[in-house]
Amino acid sequence: MVKLYAIIxxxxxxxxxGYGAKYYYDTTQAEIATLRDNNAKLEVSLKTSExxxxxxxxxxxxxxxxxxxxxxxxxxxxxxxxxxxxxxxxLDLIGDALRDAANLEGRMNGATAKLWREIMxxxxxxxxxxxxxPRWLQxxxxxxxxxxxxxxxxxxxTDSGTTKTD
Numbered sequence: 487m488v489k490l491y492a493i494i495x496x497x498x499x500x501x502x503x504g505y506g507a508k509y510y511y512d513t514t515q516a517e518i519a520t521l522r523d524n525n526a527k528l529e530v531s532l533k534t535s536e537x538x539x540x541x542x543x544x545x546x547x548x549x550x551x552x553x554x555x556x557x558x559x560x561x562x563x564x565x566x567x568x569x570x571x572x573x574x575x576x577l578d579l580i581g582d583a584l585r586d587a588a589n590l591e592g593r594m595n596g597a598t599a600k601l602w603r604e605i606m607x608x609x610x611x612x613x614x615x616x617x618x619x620p621r622w623l624q625x626x627x628x629x630x631x632x633x634x635x636x637x638x639x640x641x642x643x644t645d646s647g648t649t650k651t652d
Contacts, residue, residue, distance in 0.1 A: 582590045
């Protein structure tokens with residue numbers, strides 16, 4: 487009978503050991519599957535991050551080029567502004583206004599009309615060629631020209647490609 491109890495105890499110990507081994511195997515396999523899924527997700531995230539980094543690098547290079555372009559344009563604009571300020575300093579508008587106000591007004595209106603037409607053309611106005619100038623610009627006195635002082639070269643038409651010659 488002792489042998490029977492020993493065999494039962496041995497079978498019990500072996501059953502418990504077998505169940506423990508199966509439990510360990512199942513939990514290990516579940517953990518391996520979870521780790522495999524997480525690894526796949528991490529690989530996808532890594533590829534996305536690397537692509538994002540490459541995009542950011544390309545954008546940084548592009549932004550640097552644009553910044554240089556803008557800097558060059560800014561320098562050109564500042565030089566143009568300096569040139570305009572220099573020309574304005576050379577003009578004696580007060581003296582011109584005191585000597586011949588009508589002539590100065592005509593030159594200013596002619597230059598403004600020319601600028602108005604150029605703005606209309608550059609902004610893509612569909613009626614820029616046929617739309618009349620504002621009323622305050624239409625009465626350019628005879629002998630008034632553009633800002634360069636070319637008297638009589640400015641007409642009341644909105645076609646900036648042609649000039650009126652006397």
